[in-house]
Amino acid sequence: xMRKCLPLFLLAxxxxxxxxxxxxxxxxxxxxxxxxxAGYSYAHDQGRLAVEALDGVTTSFVESVAEGQDSERxxxxxxxxxxxVIFATSYGYMDPMLKVAxxxxxxxxxxxxxxxxxxxxxxxxxxIYQARYLTGMVAGAMTKSKIIGYVAAFPxxxxxRGINAFTxxxxxxxxxxxxxxxxxxxxxxxxxxxxxxKSLLDVGCDVIAQHQDSPGPQEAAQxxxxxxxxxxxxxxxxxxxAHLTAAIWNWGPFYAEMVQxxxxxxxxxxxxxxxxxxxxxxxAPFGEMVPAEVQKSVxxxxxxxxxxxxxxFTGPIKDQAGAEKVAxxxxxxxxxxxxxxWFVQGVVGTLE
Amino acid sequence: xxxxxxxxxxxxxxxxxxxxxxATLGEILTEKGGxxxxxxxxxxxxxALIGFLTALHTGSPVLAFVAGGLGGACMAALHGIVxxxxxxxxxxxxxxxxxxxxxxxxxxxxxxxGRTAPGFDKFSLPLLGDIPVLGxxxxxxxxxxxxxxxxxxxxxxxxxxxxxxMAIRAAGECPAATRAAGLNVLAYxxxxxxxxGVLVGFGGSYLSLAYTHLWTNGLTxxxxxxxxxxxxxxFWKPSRAMxxxxxxGGIMAFQLRLQAMGTALPSxxxxxxxxxxxxxxxxxxxxxxxxxxxxxxxxxxxxxxE
Numbered sequence: 304x305m306r307k308c309l310p311l312f313l314l315a316x317x318x319x320x321x322x323x324x325x326x327x328x329x330x331x332x333x334x335x336x337x338x339x340x341a342g343y344s345y346a347h348d349q350g351r352l353a354v355e356a357l358d359g360v361t362t363s364f365v366e367s368v369a370e371g372q373d374s375e376r377x378x379x380x381x382x383x384x385x386x387x388v389i390f391a392t393s394y395g396y397m398d399p400m401l402k403v404a405x406x407x408x409x410x411x412x413x414x415x416x417x418x419x420x421x422x423x424x425x426x427x428x429x430x431i432y433q434a435r436y437l438t439g440m441v442a443g444a445m446t447k448s449k450i451i452g453y454v455a456a457f458p459x460x461x462x463x464r465g466i467n468a469f470t471x472x473x474x475x476x477x478x479x480x481x482x483x484x485x486x487x488x489x490x491x492x493x494x495x496x497x498x499x500x501k502s503l504l505d506v507g508c509d510v511i512a513q514h515q516d517s518p519g520p521q522e523a524a525q526x527x528x529x530x531x532x533x534x535x536x537x538x539x540x541x542x543x544x545a546h547l548t549a550a551i552w553n554w555g556p557f558y559a560e561m562v563q564x565x566x567x568x569x570x571x572x573x574x575x576x577x578x579x580x581x582x583x584x585x586x587a588p589f590g591e592m593v594p595a596e597v598q599k600s601v602x603x604x605x606x607x608x609x610x611x612x613x614x615x616f617t618g619p620i621k622d623q624a625g626a627e628k629v630a631x632x633x634x635x636x637x638x639x640x641x642x643x644x645w646f647v648q649g650v651v652g653t654l655e
Numbered sequence: 656x657x658x659x660x661x662x663x664x665x666x667x668x669x670x671x672x673x674x675x676x677x678a679t680l681g682e683i684l685t686e687k688g689g690x691x692x693x694x695x696x697x698x699x700x701x702x703a704l705i706g707f708l709t710a711l712h713t714g715s716p717v718l719a720f721v722a723g724g725l726g727g728a729c730m731a732a733l734h735g736i737v738x739x740x741x742x743x744x745x746x747x748x749x750x751x752x753x754x755x756x757x758x759x760x761x762x763x764x765x766x767x768x769g770r771t772a773p774g775f776d777k778f779s780l781p782l783l784g785d786i787p788v789l790g791x792x793x794x795x796x797x798x799x800x801x802x803x804x805x806x807x808x809x810x811x812x813x814x815x816x817x818x819x820x821m822a823i824r825a826a827g828e829c830p831a832a833t834r835a836a837g838l839n840v841l842a843y844x845x846x847x848x849x850x851x852g853v854l855v856g857f858g859g860s861y862l863s864l865a866y867t868h869l870w871t872n873g874l875t876x877x878x879x880x881x882x883x884x885x886x887x888x889x890f891w892k893p894s895r896a897m898x899x900x901x902x903x904g905g906i907m908a909f910q911l912r913l914q915a916m917g918t919a920l921p922s923x924x925x926x927x928x929x930x931x932x933x934x935x936x937x938x939x940x941x942x943x944x945x946x947x948x949x950x951x952x953x954x955x956x957x958x959x960x961e
Binding site for chain 1: 660766767769771776867871873907908911915917923
């Protein structure tokens with residue numbers, strides 16, 4: 304008797320369950336690296352926790368998903384399992400996500416740092432270059448040799464934009480400053496990135512900035528007793544004596560806003576490129592070696608950027624060869640920023 | 656290039672070459688006994704992770720380094736079970752060991768990415784560190800670099816002057832004759848394999864204990880394969896292994912400094928340099944050499960006796 308009824312009980316339980324949780328929005332996140340890396344994916348996961356805190360929302364994530372084929376399988380799986388919203392947080396997830404998005408029109412897809420979208424797939428990113436400009440001001444104020452090192456990942460517009468903004472910020476407080484770039488072609492390789500930082504220190508740099516996710520460059524700066532600027536999250540734990548500040552991500556408010564809009568039915572697919580005004584990018588707390596007047600001037604500039612009174616890429620801006628690329632007073636358009644493929648004057652390095 | 660930059664480059668060369676030196680010496684010891692082990696990359700990763708975890712939990716870098724070596728030996732033991740006990744194909748087993756080691760270290764290591772463990776820091780050796788030029792290059796390093804200086808001469812003397820060393824060489828050159836002479840070939844092969852595993856594990860833990868104090872998946876990024884190639888470049892000689900490892904480390908450090916100095920060469924070309932050099936050195940040394948220096952029975956399995 305009991306055995307015959309069991310499926311019925313189960314069915315009833317499932318039905319009950321589905322009505323109880325019918326309004327729970329399932330939100331999935333796909334990360335390119337492990338969450339525990341205190342870097343890029345860690346920052347995204349902090350954003351996920353803000354979504355989890357919303358009423359009637361459950362979240363889950365898959366970490367260390369390789370870009371390309373693997374990611375398509377993971378995103379497809381999430382869509383099949385009934386996720387309502389899927390965030391994919393790395394550039395290489397763009398085409399796989401677009402493919403899955405076409406198959407699941409009722410699911411909302413959000414892709415970070417790309418440029419393709421559709422009816423139910425939006426792009427988003429943050430204007431981290433605004434934070435880089437501010438960290439550049441700090442580095443420019445702290446350098447004595449007037450040579451700053453920048454350990455960079457890949458020569459793509461996102462990274463080039465960051466280097467340019469950083470350089471303009473440094474030049475704003477220290478006009479003759481030079482920013483030297485070393486490409487590692489890695490996103491997370493502590494050994495290579497640390498060695499790259501050391502190579503910059505050997506040629507006279509006394510502040511090291513970075514655009515990778517490992518704290519390798521921070522370690523190098525700490526060991527040599529010079530200064531460093533971090534990226535993604537506050538990296539001061541790795542180099543307490545060196546860490547001046549960092550350009551950091553703060554995805555929480557944006558993720559919560561998107562999911563709330565989806566719940567309310569007001570969301571639409573778009574290209575979201577938020578900046579300091581929304582708090583999506585910021586700088587980490589200053590190290591105690593940063594003088595009070597430097598801190599104040601940086602915070603004043605931050606307020607100007609957040610209010611929209613100051614645009615980072617305002618002319619005149621010259622390229623490495625000295626040719627004027629942006630006329631005095633003109634502001635670079637978003638389209639040009641997204642396709643940035645030249646260095647501003649003062650950067651020493653190649654684009655390949 | 657100013658003298659200061661050159662000195663810094665040479666000091667960085669020694670450091671970058673050290674993990675490869677340990678691994679190359681380990682593979683030389685293994686291959687001298689007649690066992691080809693292509694699992695170096697996976698063994699290094701396991702050694703690096705075990706070293707890192709031990710440092711993190713015990714706070715003792717020395718213990719961590721020893722544990723990293725033992726980790727490498729455990730991985731080598733797997734290769735021994737397959738190839739010495741069951742007479743499996745050494746190439747296939749070695750490749751499997753690399754894939755397995757990479758996965759194993761990734762599986763257990765992922766939660767520890769982004770943590771910092773205590774490790775070895777640089778210190779200047781008294782007297783030796785004050786020697787101009789040479790002191791700056793060789794004797795202002797960390798303890799593991801100094802330790803690595805001792806191994807090539809010891810290994811050389813071991814092969815040349817000790818009964819065990821000569822028996823291992825005999826097991827690699829002509830196992831049948833060695834057995835006929837009444838020596839236990841398989842025991843010597845086990846010894847060479849496990850001893851080599853310890854050295855390879857040392858190489859891995861150098862990366863997570865001294866080169867950086869961090870762990871990440873794939874920390875070795877191909878250094879194990881370079882070590883396998885350098886064994887051939889070194890003609891199975893510990894002294895030449897030193898040259899090979901520093902040559903590779905030097906080019907690796909050099910290309911980054913070339914970028915930092917502001918060269919116009921594309922970085923993609925520069926990043927290729929260490930690997931191009933490895934291929935070129937391998938081709939050149941094999942072409943110049945009149946005979947093959949490999950142990951005659953390298954990769955040939957031996958029947959268990961009776």
